[in-house]
Amino acid sequence: MTGSNIPPDHPRAASLRVREAMKDAVAAGLVHPTGLIAHGRGEAFDYLLGETTPPEALEAIHEAAFILRSARRPVLSLNGNVVALAATSALAVAAALPSLRLEVNLFHRTPERMRLLLAAMQAAGATPTQVLGADPDFRIPGLSSDRAQCCKAGIGEADVVLVPLEDGDRCQALKAMGKTVITIDLNPLSRTAQAADVTIVDELTRALPLLEKALRTPPTGGSRKHPVFDNPAILARVRRRMADHLLRAEGSGAAGSPDTGPAARRAKTPG
Amino acid sequence: MTGSNIPPDHPRAASLRVREAMKDAVAAGLVHPTGLIAHGRGEAFDYLLGETTPPEALEAIHEAAFILRSARRPVLSLNGNVVALAATSALAVAAALPSLRLEVNLFHRTPERMRLLLAAMQAAGATPTQVLGADPDFRIPGLSSDRAQCCKAGIGEADVVLVPLEDGDRCQALKAMGKTVITIDLNPLSRTAQAADVTIVDELTRALPLLEKALRTPPTGGSRKHPVFDNPAILARVRRRMADHLLRAEGSGAAGSPDTGPAARRAKTPG
Numbered sequence: 233m234t235g236s237n238i239p240p241d242h243p244r245a246a247s248l249r250v251r252e253a254m255k256d257a258v259a260a261g262l263v264h265p266t267g268l269i270a271h272g273r274g275e276a277f278d279y280l281l282g283e284t285t286p287p288e289a290l291e292a293i294h295e296a297a298f299i300l301r302s303a304r305r306p307v308l309s310l311n312g313n314v315v316a317l318a319a320t321s322a323l324a325v326a327a328a329l330p331s332l333r334l335e336v337n338l339f340h341r342t343p344e345r346m347r348l349l350l351a352a353m354q355a356a357g358a359t360p361t362q363v364l365g366a367d368p369d370f371r372i373p374g375l376s377s378d379r380a381q382c383c384k385a386g387i388g389e390a391d392v393v394l395v396p397l398e399d400g401d402r403c404q405a406l407k408a409m410g411k412t413v414i415t416i417d418l419n420p421l422s423r424t425a426q427a428a429d430v431t432i433v434d435e436l437t438r439a440l441p442l443l444e445k446a447l448r449t450p451p452t453g454g455s456r457k458h459p460v461f462d463n464p465a466i467l468a469r470v471r472r473r474m475a476d477h478l479l480r481a482e483g484s485g486a487a488g489s490p491d492t493g494p495a496a497r498r499a500k501t502p503g
Numbered sequence: 504m505t506g507s508n509i510p511p512d513h514p515r516a517a518s519l520r521v522r523e524a525m526k527d528a529v530a531a532g533l534v535h536p537t538g539l540i541a542h543g544r545g546e547a548f549d550y551l552l553g554e555t556t557p558p559e560a561l562e563a564i565h566e567a568a569f570i571l572r573s574a575r576r577p578v579l580s581l582n583g584n585v586v587a588l589a590a591t592s593a594l595a596v597a598a599a600l601p602s603l604r605l606e607v608n609l610f611h612r613t614p615e616r617m618r619l620l621l622a623a624m625q626a627a628g629a630t631p632t633q634v635l636g637a638d639p640d641f642r643i644p645g646l647s648s649d650r651a652q653c654c655k656a657g658i659g660e661a662d663v664v665l666v667p668l669e670d671g672d673r674c675q676a677l678k679a680m681g682k683t684v685i686t687i688d689l690n691p692l693s694r695t696a697q698a699a700d701v702t703i704v705d706e707l708t709r710a711l712p713l714l715e716k717a718l719r720t721p722p723t724g725g726s727r728k729h730p731v732f733d734n735p736a737i738l739a740r741v742r743r744r745m746a747d748h749l750l751r752a753e754g755s756g757a758a759g760s761p762d763t764g765p766a767a768r769r770a771k772t773p774g
Contacts, residue, residue, distance in 0.1 A: 241647060255536035265526040265539060272543020376512060475746035
């Protein structure tokens with residue numbers, strides 16, 4: 233479409249192909265162009281995780297599964313990036329928890345984009361009425377963006393909202409409504425990560441299948457034995473993990489090349 | 504164009520507006536959509552700098568100015584993101600160093616995109632023949648991407664190449680040709696950052712005006728007094744700075760909100 237040409241021997245060919253898929257989702261109208269910028273921010277933080285699920289995310293996923301199972305009206309909120317990257321995984325999570333409602337809720341909202349995203353969810357296997365969002369009849373108080381528009385039967389009356397790839401002001405507005413908020417966010421410093429009750433610091437397509445698995449695993453020992461979950465402590469541990477990655481020797485990072493080691497290179501002045 | 508609606512009271516409204524400008528540059532054909540992802544990666548690392556120029560970048564800028572002034576055939580390589588974000592600053596750097604050639608060199612190369620970028624540079628004040636790139640007559644050895652295509656009078660015969668917002672394989676290919684490479688890259692772990700002779704870890708639109716100023720400032724004391732520059736040490740210090748930012752208390756980070764402090768929030772189980 234753009235004459236792009238990713239050589240198979242490029243050291244980041246896999247990552248470049250995901251980027252091309254996201255670019256195609258923009259061309260298809262599913263993802264807002266600024267969603268690509270958000271994806272890039274996530275990529276950077278994922279480098280600092282070593283592109284693997286950290287133990288802190290696993291703990292948060294187990295807490296999230298516990299909370300979602302206990303919820304009266306849990307909702308999984310979808311945006312363009314979530315649908316583009318993980319429509320099938322989102323449906324698998326919903327299949328693992330029959331009470332879970334799905335709702336498309338957009339910052340950059342247009343009727344056409346909403347229609348395309350609902351169609352994409354159906355193409356991934358959703359029933360025609362499974363995913364809410366097309367006919368908003370409720371507003372999240374305190375939000376001036378289009379994200380305020382939602383469905384009463386979904387986010388409006390939810391007691392627990394799972395909001396992957398969130399922007400911070402909605403997370404805070406949902407908290408102000410008294411809802412329990414679970415997020416999946418690669419940036420442990422984001423307002424969302426800090427405002428949420430449970431923050432899963434992991435890449436979406438890695439985290440959702442783990443959440444599905446956790447939801448399908450019967451709880452052991454009853455809720456009395458459920459350990460106390462401390463989200464600020466989880467975030468502090470993830471930050472420490474990312475900091476350690478930054479401090480590791482040159483050339484050993486996920487984003488570093490093994491063939492550009494710590495040789496004491498000096499800047500040459502051209503002669 | 505997309506019905507987007509950024510509320511002025513959004514806590515990251517300024518950043519969102521830069522994102523909208525980048526989105527418009529994609530719509531205009533200047534920036535490849537995957538360039539938005541690269542922009543997002545930069546945003547994440549810039550959070551970790553506190554969105555200010557660190558002292559390490561200032562040292563690297565002074566070394567870069569010293570090397571560029573000493574060069575026989577220095578070239579500033581431009582891509583879509585550089586033109587979209589900093590066309591005027593790039594021309595100001597060129598005005599400060601008359602020997603500096605400008606060349607557009609693209610990973611996602613099409614004749615149309617090249618034409619648009621050269622037109623954008625002229626719109627920013629370039630003379631019709633000032634910016635090379637339209638008629639490549641040279642290939643960078645060892646590169647299979649379209650980026651190999653360049654101009655002999657520009658990158659081909661350059662002794663020093665300034666490559667902002669680089670991808671790693673070209674940086675290494677230029678090094679293999681024996682060239683001195685200076686980069687501006689917010690990711691201190693990138694292959695480019697580690698392979699370059701001088702890495703300016705800073706945001707492009709902050710760094711280029713500082714480089715221009717350094718080029719216009721006469722050197723003092725002569726080259727004998729020029730301090731030794733140790734790029735790996737500079738990168739290690741920047742990584743330490745970013746790690747410290749990650750480890751700072753919650754709510755104090757550039758990406759964190761001041762109103763979501765370290766209160767010992769606990770995940771509530773919905774009742």
